[in-house]
Amino acid sequence: MKHVYSQQRHFLRSSNAYSVRDFIGKNFLTLLGGAFILLTFIMFLLGVLYQYGLPTLPYDPYQINLDAVFTTPGLSHWMGTDYLGRDILSRVIIGTQAYTIPGLLAVLVAVFLGVGMGAVWGYYGELKPNVPLIRSFLPDLEVLMNYSMNVINSFPRFVLIIMVCAIFSTNIYFIMFVVGLTSSPDIAEIVKNKVLLLKEQNFIEAAQAIGVRPGGIIFRHIIWHHCKAVIIVQTTYLLGYVVFIETSLSYLGGGFGVQEPRCSWGNMLASGKEYFFEGMFWPSVFPALMIVLTILSFILLGDGINKHLKLQKERG
Amino acid sequence: MAEIILEVKELVTYFSLPDGFARSVNGITFKIEKGKTMGLVGESGSGKTVTALSIMGLIRDEPGIVEGEIIFQEDGNKQNLLAGLEQYCEVERQDGKIDLVRKDCIKWNKRYEKNMRGIRGKKIAMIFQDAVASLNPLWTVGTQIQEAILLQGLCEEKAEARTRTLEWLKRVHIKKPELVHNAYPHQLSGGMCQRVMIAMALASRPSLLIADEPTTGLDVTIQAGIVELLKELRSELGTTILFISHNLGVVAELTDEIEVIHNGRVLR
Numbered sequence: 001m002k003h004v005y006s007q008q009r010h011f012l013r014s015s016n017a018y019s020v021r022d023f024i025g026k027n028f029l030t031l032l033g034g035a036f037i038l039l040t041f042i043m044f045l046l047g048v049l050y051q052y053g054l055p056t057l058p059y060d061p062y063q064i065n066l067d068a069v070f071t072t073p074g075l076s077h078w079m080g081t082d083y084l085g086r087d088i089l090s091r092v093i094i095g096t097q098a099y100t101i102p103g104l105l106a107v108l109v110a111v112f113l114g115v116g117m118g119a120v121w122g123y124y125g126e127l128k129p130n131v132p133l134i135r136s137f138l139p140d141l142e143v144l145m146n147y148s149m150n151v152i153n154s155f156p157r158f159v160l161i162i163m164v165c166a167i168f169s170t171n172i173y174f175i176m177f178v179v180g181l182t183s184s185p186d187i188a189e190i191v192k193n194k195v196l197l198l199k200e201q202n203f204i205e206a207a208q209a210i211g212v213r214p215g216g217i218i219f220r221h222i223i224w225h226h227c228k229a230v231i232i233v234q235t236t237y238l239l240g241y242v243v244f245i246e247t248s249l250s251y252l253g254g255g256f257g258v259q260e261p262r263c264s265w266g267n268m269l270a271s272g273k274e275y276f277f278e279g280m281f282w283p284s285v286f287p288a289l290m291i292v293l294t295i296l297s298f299i300l301l302g303d304g305i306n307k308h309l310k311l312q313k314e315r316g
Numbered sequence: 317m318a319e320i321i322l323e324v325k326e327l328v329t330y331f332s333l334p335d336g337f338a339r340s341v342n343g344i345t346f347k348i349e350k351g352k353t354m355g356l357v358g359e360s361g362s363g364k365t366v367t368a369l370s371i372m373g374l375i376r377d378e379p380g381i382v383e384g385e386i387i388f389q390e391d392g393n394k395q396n397l398l399a400g401l402e403q404y405c406e407v408e409r410q411d412g413k414i415d416l417v418r419k420d421c422i423k424w425n426k427r428y429e430k431n432m433r434g435i436r437g438k439k440i441a442m443i444f445q446d447a448v449a450s451l452n453p454l455w456t457v458g459t460q461i462q463e464a465i466l467l468q469g470l471c472e473e474k475a476e477a478r479t480r481t482l483e484w485l486k487r488v489h490i491k492k493p494e495l496v497h498n499a500y501p502h503q504l505s506g507g508m509c510q511r512v513m514i515a516m517a518l519a520s521r522p523s524l525l526i527a528d529e530p531t532t533g534l535d536v537t538i539q540a541g542i543v544e545l546l547k548e549l550r551s552e553l554g555t556t557i558l559f560i561s562h563n564l565g566v567v568a569e570l571t572d573e574i575e576v577i578h579n580g581r582v583l584r
Contacts, residue, residue: 130422206450209372210464210516211437225454 030304033297040294044096051097059087061094062261070280080282082272088286091263095287098250098257098264102176103242107235109180114187115231119218121145121188122195145192149185157182161245162256170255172246179245187234194227229309233302240298247291265291318349320389321524321556322371327384329363329370330417331377337414340366342580343384348524353550353557355571357564363580364560365445368528371558372442373397373432379419383407390439390523397431438468441517442526446533447509451501458497461485461516468520484515488545507538511545518549526558531566539563543570 024031046056058078065085073080079088125142128135138144157179164178195218198204207221250257250266258264260271265287272283329341341363348354358364369375371386382405386397404424408416444450451460461481462474471477478497485493488511501509510530517525527546531539543566550557561567567574576583 127422202444202446202449203452205374206442206444206513206516207452208374209437209442209444210520211467212463221452225452 027304027308029300030308033300033304036293036297037301040096040290040297041100043093044100047094047097050094057087057090057093059090061086061090061263063087070275070283073282079286080280082268082283083275088268088282091268092265092286092290095263095265095268095290098172098262098266099243099246102172103239103246105173106176106180106183106242107238109177110183110187110238111231111235113181113184114234115191115223115227117145117184118188118191119195119223122192123199123214123218125192125196145188149188152182152185155182158245158248162249162252165249165256170257172257175245175249175256176242179242183238183241186238187231190230190234191223191227194230195222198222198226229305233306233309236298236302236305240295240302243291243294243298318351320347321350322348322558323385323387323389324367324371325385325387327367327370327386328382328414329366329375330379330382330414332379337417339580341370344577344580344582346575346582348556348558350523350556351554352572353559353570355567355574356558356560356577357562357567357574358577359562362577364562364577365528367577368442368526368558368560371397371526372436372440373428378421379405379417380421382414382417382419388435388439388524395431395435397435398428399431401427401431437464437522438520439522440524440526441520441522442528443510443513443517443530445529447513447530448501448504448506450513451509453501456498456500457504457512458482458485461512461519464516464519470520480519481515484519485512487549488512488515489541506534507541510534510538510542514542514545514549518553518555521553522555524556524558526560528560529562530559531561531563539566546570 049056063086065081068077068081068085069083071077071081071085077087077089079092081087082091121142125140125145127141129138129141129144131138160182161175161178165175168174199217199222204217204221207217212221246257247264247266247269250264251270253259253267253270258267260267268287269284269291272280272285272287276284324347325345327341327344330337330339332338344363344367346354346356356364356367366375370381375381381398383402384398388395388397401424404420404427406418407414408418451457458478458481461484462477465471465477465480466474471480482493482497485496490496490508490511496504496508496512501512504512514530530546531542534542546557546559547570549555557570559567559571
């Protein structure tokens with residue numbers, strides 16, 4: 001009997017739990033993305049510490065040094081200096097401050113609004129909104145929600161964001177609130193489909209039979225356990241999108257986004273691009289590389305989590 | 317005469333079709349005495365399950381319950397679960413048949429939920445046909461029984477709920493309750509899932525248990541086990557059981573009286 005047991009264990013180990021090397025081989029791109037995001041997060045922390053007066057950056061990012069204009073990348077300045085002699089590495093590190101906290105706000109808004117709307121849309125979709133007087137003219141809640149989501153989705157988002165900011169405010173937090181608002185239909189749609197699929201299942205009926213209230217059914221039985229994974233994947237993609245929006249707005253200038261002398265990867269790229277064809281590539285290429293790699297990492301990470309979840313589902 | 321725990325009078329539950337109604341339950345009347353076990357038998361599609369769901373108030377499609385009375389009585393308190401709902405549902409008849417139903421479903425449901433508060437799950441519990449599908453696939457079995465216990469306010473602390481859950485798992489004859497407590501439904505067999513469902517339904521000490529074909533989909537020996545278990549728990553707890561099945565052998569084994577349903581009516 002003991003012999004059989006050990007054989008079984010061997011079998012289990014060879015099929016299910018694989019070695020670290022296998023794990024890295026199968027998830028190489030995901031891990032690469034994750035590592036890069038960890039790096040940007042460390043850069044963000046370094047920036048925060050610098051603002052509290054700790055010497056975490058090689059140079060002062062705002063210090064103008066006209067003796068060292070356009071220093072080539074080398075040992076003294078790893079990424080060189082820009083047209084005012086400011087150290088680019090320090091500015092790249094401090095540039096993460098521009099999107100991190102506002103970006104998290106955007107994601108929070110998108111997730112909360114998306115989940116709330118999706119839950120109502122899916123669970124109460126058959127009902128009619130009970131507004132006095134015009135009740136008989138109103139369609140189902142599902143139709144109403146569909147139309148309003150289509151209206152939000154039908155605008156090109158970037159144009160919508162620029163328009164709203166031009167009319168109301170160019171505060172970065174306001175911009176990110178709008179980004180969250182316009183991204184919420186994506187999450188709402190996913191949550192809605194999950195709720196629609198699950199609310200007809202037997203176990204929801206059984207939960208009702210033991211006396212669980214509708215709120216408990218929606219949030220504990222359906223969303224918390226069945227939608228958590230998809231929401232995490234969507235959040236990852238959305239974080240990449242937030243970096244894209246913030247850097248684009250800062251690049252465009254014109255009052256949107258971060259203004260000189262405060263720095264973001266977007267406005268560093270904008271101010272460096274003039275010198276690119278004069279042979280001085282480093283003021284523009286390094287911020288651009290950071291933007292591309294960060295967005296790519298978020299997408300790789302999201303894809304990796306998605307793939308992992310699908311595999312988990314297939315295994316049962 | 318013994319006390320009557322549930323009395324269903326002229327219950328009518330319809331579903332709307334493109335042309336008219338599906339008259340699933342068309343005036344069913346029956347009574348259950350306290351402590352007895354009543355069998356509800358009939359062919360497929362005769363309205364057994366819809367009757368059970370109507371009593372539990374789990375009908376979601378429109379128009380659902382149209383009229384009738386469901387009187388639930390416990391310790392001398394008579395309560396009509398459909399009281400005060402006539403005002404939201406108007407019926408037009410032609411030749412004695414219901415022809416048109418005008419029902420304000422939102423207001424009806426609101427009022428109905430008020431009536432059912434404290435009864436569904438607490439006084440009347442239900443076990444379902446397909447036990448594996450009736451358990452949330454992403455929750456451990458233990459959590460689900462704990463939820464039932466915590467919801468009914470039988471105890472406050474989680475640790476106490478956990479010990480009670482283990483107790484209940486032992487009570488429905490599950491070997492190794494510690495192991496099953498942390499298992500997911502797909503790791504258990506159909507019979508074990510049905511036992512877990514029974515534990516979940518009875519954990520709140522209901523006075524009426526509605527068992528909707530609990531033995532369907534199980535093989536004969538496991539069916540016998542479930543029937544034995546229901547008998548044992550019935551004598552221990554004194555629960556009244558409404559047992560719905562089309563398996564006459566099982567019904568004969570377990571029940572005191574039988575009502576036969578055909579085409580949404582009780583045959584007498």
